[in-house]
Amino acid sequence: MRFDTKLAVLLRDDLQTWQRLNVTAFLVSGIxxxxxxxxxxxxxxxxxxxxxxxxxxxxxxxxxxxxxxxxAYERALARGLEVAVFTADLFTTGNDDDNRAAVAAVPREALDLVGIAVYGPRNAVDRSLKGARMHP
Known part of the structure; x- marks a missing residue:
């Protein structure tokens, strides 16, 4: 079945395995x-x-x-797609309030992104993630 929308996660390639799994779960949870x-x-x-x-x-x-x-994050935002972010700072927090405060304390261009989730029209998501490779 081919869907009109796409739900995708893009992870930084230097994360440890446990971090990849944790970040993926958190990123998709809000969609x-x-x-x-x-x-x-x-x-x-x-x-x-x-x-x-x-x-x-x-x-x-x-x-x-x-x-x-x-x-990819900047392209997704420019295309008006909905984006969830996970920054490196969130590995040191322990709850949702602290997570939001950690993101709110940093300007957009200075976010130390380790992962994003993107949801929207399939073609727009594909264009935003251009150049990324499927996770092994």
Whole structure:
């Protein structure tokens, strides 16, 4: 199935494995609050055990060097796409309030990005992430 929208995560390529997983989970967590249509129906197994719903479309994960990540971030914003950010400072905080304060304390051009999530029309997301490679 081909979707009109794309949900993608771009991670800095120098992150440790645990950081990549943590950043990805945090970055995609806000998308359903703004776009509930990205969530499918709840799951159930053959025994009737109920499970939470998940995204109805794939989440594509990419990686790139810091400079390419920053360029993709700027292109996504210029295209009016919705972007979630995770900065290096967030590895030292322990809660949502401190996370928001850490981002708010830094001007946009000085954010030390380690990952972004981008959601929007498929072609615009593709153009924003141009040059990034699929995460291995």
């Amino acid at each position: 359903p609050s703004r776009h509930p249509e990205v969530i499918g129906e709840p799951y159930a197994d053959a025994d009737g055990t109920a499970y939470l719903p998940m995204f109805r479309q794939p989440v594509l994960v990419f990686e790139a060097a810091k400079e390419r990540l920053t360029a």
